[in-house]
Amino acid sequence: MRKISVILNLILAGILLAGCSDAGSADSDECIKLRWVTYDAGSTPLDAKKVIEAANKVSAEKIGVTVDLEFQSTEKINLMMASGEYYDMVFTSSWVNMFDKNASAGLYYDITDLVQKETPALYGSVGKYWDCAKVDGRIYGVPILKDMGAEDMFRLNSDYFEGEKGMEIPERMSFADIEPYLAAYKEDFPDKYPLAMDKSGMAGYLNFLERIVTPIIVIPYDQEDEVKAIPFWECDELMERYRLLHKWYQAGYIHPDAATIESAATDKSYPVRTGVAWKGYRGYSNPADWGFNVKTSIYDGPYISRTSEQGAMAGICVACDEERAAACLKYLELLSTDREFRDILGYGIEGTHFEYLDNGTVYRLPAGADRYNTKLYQTGSVVNASVESVSRTFLSDPNQWEAVYEGYDENGIYSKAGGFSYDPSRKEDIITALQAIYSDYDAELRTGTSDPDKVVPEIRKRMEAAGIDEVLDDINSELKAFLADGGM
Amino acid sequence: MDRINKVQNDYVRPEDSSFSNRTNAIVTALFIVLSLIVFLPILLVFIVSFSSEQSVTAVGYSFFPEAFSLDAYRYLFRSGTYLTRAFFNSLFITASGTVLGLLLMCPMAYALSRKEFRYRRQLLVFLMIPMLFSGGLVSSYMVNTQILHLKNDYLSLILPGLCSTWYILILRNYFQTSVPNSLIEAAKLDGCRHLQIFGFVVLPVAKPVVMTVTVFQMFAYWNSWYPSLLYLDSNHTELYPLQYVLVNMERSIEAITKDAQYMSGMQSANPPAMTIRMAMVVIVILPVMVLFPFFRRFLKTGMTVGAVKG
Amino acid sequence: MRPHRRKDIRKENRDLMLMSLPAMVWYILFCYLPLFGVAFAFKRFTPVPGKSLFVNLFANSKWVGLDNFSFLIRSSQMPQIIFNTLFYNLIFLVTGIVLPVFLAIVLTEIHGKHVSGMVQMVTVLPYFLSWVIVGYCLYGFLATNEGQVNHMLRFFGEGAVQWYQSPKYWRVILILTEIWKTTGYSMVIYMCAITAVDRSLYESATLDGAGFWDKVRYVTIPQLHPTISTIFILSVGSILASDFGLFYQVPLDSNSLQPVTQTLDVYVYKALMQQANFSYSAAASFLQSTVGCILLICANTVVKKIDKDSGL
DSSP states (O other): OHHHHHHHHHHHHHHHHHHHTOOOOOOOSSOEEEEEEEEOTTSOOTTHHHHHHHHHHHHHHHHSEEEEEEEEOHHHHHHHHHHTOOOSEEEEBSSSSBHHHHHHTTOBOOOHHHHHHHOHHHHHHHGGGGGGGEETTEEOEEEOOSOOSEEEEEEEEHIIIIIITOOOOOSBOOGGGGHHHHHHHHHHOTTSOSBOOOTTOSTTTTTTEEEEETTTEEEETTOOSSOOOEEGGGOHHHHHHHHHHHHHHHHTSSOTTGGGOSOOSSOTTOSEEEEEEOTTOOTTOOHHHHSSOEEEEEEEEEEESHHHHTTSEEEEBTTOOHHHHHHHHHHHHHHHHOHHHHHHHHHOSBTTTEEEOTTSOEEEOHHHHHHSOOOGGGGSOSTTSOOEESSSSSOOOTTHHHHHHHHHHHHOEEOSSTTOOOOGGGGHHHHHHHHHHHHTTHHHHHTTOSOHHHHHHHHHHHHHHHTHHHHHHHHHHHHHHHHHTTOO | OHHHHHHHTOSOOGGGOSOOHHHHHHHHHHHHHHHHHHHHHHHHHHHHHTBOHHHHHHHOSOSSOSOBOOHHHHHHHHSTTHHHHHHHHHHHHHHHHHHHHHHHHHHHHHHHHOTTOTTHHHHHHHHHHHHHOOOHHHHHHHIIIIISOOOSSHHHHHGGGSOOHHHHHHHHHHHHHHSOHHHHHHHHHTTOOHHHIIIIIIHHHTHHHHHHHHHHHHHHHHHOOHHHHHHOOGGGGGGOOHHHHHHTHHHHHHHHHHHHHHHHOOTTOOOOHHHHHHHHHHHHHHHHHHHHHHHHHHHHHHHHHHHHOO | OOHHHHHHHHHHHHHHHHHHHHHHHHHIIIIIGGGGGGGGGGEEOOOOTTSOHHIIIIISSEEOTTGGGHHHHHOTTHHHHHHHHHHHHHHHHHHTTHHHHHHHHHHHTOSOHHHHHHHHHHHHGGGGSOHHHHHHHHHHHHOTTTOHHHHHHHHTTOOOOOGGGOGGGHHHHHHHHHHHHHHHHHHHHHHHHHHTSOHHHHHHHHHTTOOHHHHIIIIIHHHHHHHHHHHHHHHHHTTTOOOHIIIIITTTTOGGGHHHHOOHHHHHHHHHHHHOOHHHHHHHHHHHHHHHHHHHHHHHHHHHHHOTTOOO
16 A cells, blocks of 8 residues: 555656646747737637737737737636636726726736836827726726727618618617617518527617626616616616517517527528617628628717726736736737738738728728638727728728717717726625526516516515625715715 | 346247236337337437428428428538538547546456455545545636646547546446456466456456447547537637537537638528528437447446446 | 465556556546645635646635635525425436336336337437437427427417426426436336346246236335435435536526526526636535535435445
8 A cells, every 4th residue: 555655646746746837938038929818709710820920920020029819708718817827918898807807806917107118109099098997096907999989789771671661771760769660571571580689689788888797787877966876677778678679579570589599690681680889880781791781870879988998908917027018018009009010910911811992991801701800809909900891892981980089079978987996806795696696587688588577576686685785885885985086 | 147148138038028918019009109209309300400491481390391401411511621520529539538448447447356456445435435525627627727737639628538437336347247257267377467367358258348338438428518618719629529519509600601601602601590500410419329229239238237236 | 375475466466556557547637636626615716827726726815714605595596496406306316216117117028029129229319419419309399480399389279389488387398308318228227127137036926926016016126126226325415416408408598497497506507607706616516515425325324224235
């Protein structure tokens, strides 16, 4: 038996040593290679490796930094963050890999001084949006400039609605205004369902609320006297929309199995879809993609709050040394200042995946559309990238972003909570329970399958039993103190 | 040995049966109906996968479709390498997991079956403890990824499932009860070491039970997708086994569609969305169904031994 | 014992030990090494990225006692969840033993060898299909528009049922699904045990004038006793665990069905998908395996009290 135990000890010791000796090591002295993990938005582009290689050649020459870019799903990113795996830069936001939670937990590098010292151009370009990356006055992430306010839209088959039915599609409508369109289609095709819907619901259906604990505790933008966090059931607008959805569901505008359908993306025949984008966005409108012309009509927004501004950010790992953290910032700076470089990660390799059109916009070639079709926000500044035109003839405005940002200043609906953030770690057990409860009803509420007047009181009862009031009190007392201090 | 012979003719001769001819006819008929009912769901999937998309829209997932069509399969096979690759991944993982698992389990089971082995009891306890306590999923995941560095490779899909205490016990029971001790003693007198005895004497006699464990192990690996979920990420789709492609159906269909568009250069070729899902299910279960009749024989012998006492 | 014999024995032991070694290494790496992870359940895991797991778990994380268990009792549905877990497991305990034993006994007596073989082959097949596939099979029947069952209902002039939104049917559906998937397999196990029974016992019973049911009662059942009690004890040990595939994948995670499909495993999975808190998950599985282990030992003792030869 002694012999065995000796052998066992040897094996164990070997494992432990192997486990310990594996700290992150910089491979060469000239180039710093960063592990950058970004959100995969559904799938990893097939040509990712080729494109990253091309980008690395440029960045190594310009700033001596290369990246090992990985596209990961929400679950994998969560797992990575929770398990203490090493990375240099990670995608973080208000909806994937929660920024406020992680920053409060001290997982990100405090870049307040470093970013001003090392990368003044980056610091200057982000400007007022740094506020959304602050926790207790310190900066923990780099906001990626994109559409900073949420605008929700319907995407309608204009060949059918305008051409065949002679209905007009206005540039803006209200949520309820879509009903006659749905009704018209249903009348013509009683076996079909006009409104595209799957278990994840309508795109951005909660954007008109500022979410403090997604999606349970919210601050509506239109609170009049006192700004206060409320549970979602006290928000009349949301409840009204749930009721409408349920009405549409019962009228047969929504597929009866919507709440269990994984994705409605492959079926292209739906005449009404939803999307989240910005004024002037043409990505939904390429007739070649759909087989018919599409017109968009905005029904919400732009809503601007800490939540919407945190749409995409880059967080730097707290375990980085200063040199690596500075390398991350330099890389991000290059992405936000060098348009040609930015377009590589955004669109792929020129000539293979995309080409420049005469007006300065980008057109994705078939290889690009199939094998490197990422969303711009996944790989850095959106504003600095060239604007995409969906076809050679259907051109976008290459300077659309100026108009979009002007639009925020003019018609933006701003949150009154002034950049308030909440650190959920103290009440994590309750919040975990609340979210488990909510997920019992979530898919059926947002697809209109269940009757909100029946289900919501039930949710309320369960959530109150789980201690939601405790969380609400905690949030509201913090919010009060925060606002009394004058916000940020 | 006695028991094994019994297993070989595991049916009761009609003259021994307690059933009269009439009862027998009724019961037989009932069982046939029962088997049909059991088989219906699988049959439905088969039929739907061969139906045309229009038929599914018109009459639903029906046993009697309006029109048959091979569209779904044609689409899948034309869609480039995604599915083929997954199929071969599954084959490779199944084969290597089975072989490696047996290489680990059989020798240990043999050692445990030898009464003269001094540490027999201790080793048995050593094997039983993990059946009662485990560190849990979280801990296994952390150890496998951070200490053993199993991630994004074939090993991470193969290694964690190699051994099972249950199979080792089944093997041991068989070695102990069905391989005559005299055979082993004789080999020892001839100067054989244990490894030789195991390889040349015990294994040939114990072929039925080894086959049983092989079959179990194969099905377990063929059906497993959880390790892929844990240890593979979407940057390594080339490692996906078939079963995981199925779990990820929606994403997979998207990938296949993209692949197909790229391969054939056709834009907006709508995949037959409804039948294609069922066709993928068929591709996954077909190997199981084809091989099953051959394996059934082996299953039974092993079960007998395992079932008599664990 | 003579010296050279002792040397032989030592050599033999070494040989046998070496043969066990590969599997032992595997057990140490994949079963024993993760055991220290029980600590996750009592720690607030706050890793520093890039540090080794042991440092992160033992040096960088705080002990929090039983705090991690509190999210489990926060859900007001907990009584329902526990009820579901126990309800299904108890039903499966019965259906998993009585039904296959009965079928095995009857099938053994059937005259036609080929019929018996065919029946066994077809009924075992579902056992080797994964839950994902079972989910798709069921969807073929129950989909609201395209489903076979609703087509029949419409054909006979009945209204269509939204199966995935009607919890009242699902207890039965889930139980039938489980029966469909596992009964054939268990039946074959019991048939193996029955055919191993000495035939002469039956012959003498027949001479004593015993009918079919008498023989079942006095010969078959007692002979099957050890097999049954082994399986019984093992099922009792996993009474808080549930087959995640059956309760999550087969109902397609449909919200309306929660009241009848939510078991402990499903709840824990859902809570974790939202928060990715390792400590909570570890706490939940620690609870499951502790309760399971205690119950298993109790059941084993009780069974042994009743019948000395049974038990593990």
